[in-house]
Amino acid sequence: MKIHQVSVFVENKPGRLLAPCETLAKAGINIITLSLADTHQYGILRMIVPDWQQAKEVLERAGFVVNVAEVLAIEVPDHPGGLADVLRAIEQAGINVEYMYAFSERLNDKAMLVFRFESADAAVAALAGCNLKLVSNITPAGKKIT
Amino acid sequence: MTTRFHPASSPDFVPAPQLRELQSQRLRAVVRRVYDQTKLYRNRINEAGLRPESIESIDDIAQLPFTVKSDLRDTYPFGLFASPMDEIVRLHASSGTTGKPIVVAYNRHDVEIWAEVIERALVSFGLHEGDILQNSYGYGLFTGGLGLHYGGERLGATVIPTSGGNTDRQIMIMKDFGVSAICCTPSYFLHILDRAAEIGVDLRSLPLRAGIFGAEPWTDAMRQHIEQAADIKAYDIYGLTEIIGPGVGAECHCQNGIHIFEDHFYPEIIDPNTGQPLPDGETGELVLTTLSKQAMPILRFRTRDVTSLVSEPCPCGRTIRRIHRISHRTDDMIIIRGCNVFPSQIETALLEVEGALPHYQIILTRSRGLDQMEVQIEVNAQILSDRIGAMEELQARFAKQIEHIIGLHVVVTLAEPRTLPRSEGKLRRVMDQRNL
Structure with a gap:
């Protein structure tokens, strides 16, 4: 149901984004999707990877401070109004969407979005009645997300 | 005992x-x-x-x-x-x-x-x-x-x-x-x-x-x-x-x-x-x-x-x-805008917010005749969030607590882990770039 998102802090300076990506690359870890939240001074690079524990360990060993958050990966029907249906269910349950971003690849002709809710568990419950698929173990590259 | x-x-x-x-x-x-x-x-x-x-x-x-x-x-x-x-x-x-x-x-x-x-x-x-x-x-x-x-x-x-x-x-x-x-x-x-x-x-x-x-x-x-x-x-x-x-x-x-x-x-x-x-x-x-x-x-x-x-x-x-x-x-007293400030006061403020002491550095600059104090804090596992809002809120709490203790507005910025100078001997907490 829920998946783990790995975040690192990067200063808003040339080259800073490269360092965590390179660290993961050297360890052979593929970034399935990512999003960068930024302020003028720094950014938070959030990533979905096949094995979050391994990624956390590799990044920490390289000196990064790592945050792990529970997010939901939701398959959204790729037609007009698809996303609106999801958001309606969430809004009706009074759950706040902290942020969201899309998977870079399409899956089964559906769009896949990563949602960070105030409470992942509450969101899972709110979405239970909707005909939506919460992805927990299939990735576009056929790798397991843990 | x-x-x-x-x-x-x-x-x-x-x-x-x-x-x-x-x-x-x-x-x-x-x-x-x-x-x-x-x-x-x-x-x-x-x-x-x-x-x-x-x-x-x-x-x-x-x-x-x-x-x-x-x-x-x-x-x-x-x-x-x-x-x-x-x-x-x-x-x-x-x-x-x-x-x-x-x-x-x-x-x-x-x-x-x-x-x-x-x-x-x-x-x-x-x-x-x-x-x-x-x-x-x-x-x-x-x-x-x-x-x-x-x-x-x-x-x-x-x-x-x-x-x-x-x-x-x-x-x-x-x-x-x-x-x-x-x-x-x-x-x-x-x-x-x-x-x-x-x-x-x-x-x-x-x-x-x-x-x-x-x-x-x-x-x-x-x-x-x-x-x-x-x-x-x-x-x-x-x-x-x-x-x-x-x-x-x-x-x-x-x-x-x-x-x-x-x-x-x-x-x-x-x-x-x-x-x-x-x-x-x-x-x-x-x-x-x-x-x-x-x-x-x-x-x-x-x-x-x-x-x-x-x-x-x-x-x-x-x-x-x-x-x-x-x-x-x-001689480690900082005089800024006529106020006396000690690094130990900054440390107390940081501890009150976090309950643990993050690595920090004080930077003094002067812009158009006005002194500015910046407190750079290294991001650690307690500070890091995946939400920008939470990070900004924490920065604001640090700034508010420091202001409460020293009576001056300071700019709190966040730095990557291990980027602030460290010393295995004595630590230099204050960087005065004011060219006084």
Whole structure:
């Protein structure tokens, strides 16, 4: 149901984004999707990877401070109004969407979005009645997300 | 808690009148020695209209001229030595961030005194023969390493001379050798704590029971943090290169003030502006006179450390007086927009918000005539969130708490881990880029 998102802090300076990506690359870890939240001074690079524990360990060993958050990966029907249906269910349950971003690849002709809710568990419950698929173990590259 | 009486600490329990008699006798001798052996003191004593024999008792000490740090620079390298070179067995030097370092000398008698006061300090921390002491002070020109080393050996502890640096190895040794006490700068111990957590070592599960921290000021809040995070007692040891190195004073198990080994180092508190002595209990600048050192005695050294003398007896029974822990130095005070600010205040604010001390640095800049203070905080696992909003909120809380304590608006910025300067010796917390 829920998946783990790995975040690192990067200063808003040339080259800073490269360092965590390179660290993961050297360890052979593929970034399935990512999003960068930024302020003028720094950014938070959030990533979905096949094995979050391994990624956390590799990044920490390289000196990064790592945050792990529970997010939901939701398959959204790729037609007009698809996303609106999801958001309606969430809004009706009074759950706040902290942020969201899309998977870079399409899956089964559906769009896949990563949602960070105030409470992942509450969101899972709110979405239970909707005909939506919460992805927990299939990735576009056929790798397991843990 | 009571500590067993250790014979090494007996000079700490001498009745006050007897102590004063010893101090008077030693002061007369040291004044005579510096008058005869050093040009600087001979000239100063003459200029003050004194003769060496005018100083009859310790009560006359305030008549003597002060010594300031620049006197040691001006007489670089050997100008204040009061023993011939062939009697000097050791030289140390301060790090000297600007210009020449200062050089200090010890003869055989002085290195004995030094080991004695360190032994007395270790006894007052509850250490004894059989303790395993990891000495993570830097070995070299810095007085910390060798100072603790010989005092530890004199006590009969097993001293491990790890020196500073190579933190993973420090942690490995601490664990594998069953270390019971460690000495280093408090900022280095925080670094050890961070690193231990990263590599999955819980210091609370080790035999380590005492930390001996000095060479830089640290707050009570920092002590609480260290004591909880490592499950040890954290003791303050005080000293300075110009006087002997570490071992000028030390806390006892009461952890309520630093006992000055005043049979060797006589403390006074003065008003830093007028130079006038202040009564016990009043806060001012600590001034120290070496009473027994021979190779390089120093009269009335202005330490720049701000504290007060405690005259009330200590529950531990030691008769030697205490000073309050050093909260700041007259020269680490930042004057910004007319306000006096001390790094220790920033530290207190950060601890209040986080409950743990993040690594930080203070940067002062001046833009269009207006001073700005920026506090850079290194992001750690407690600070990092995946939500920008939470990070910004935390920055605002830091800024608000600092403003609450110092009364000035500051800019709080976040830095990547391990990017702020660290030192395994003393830490430089303030970067003044104002070109004053």
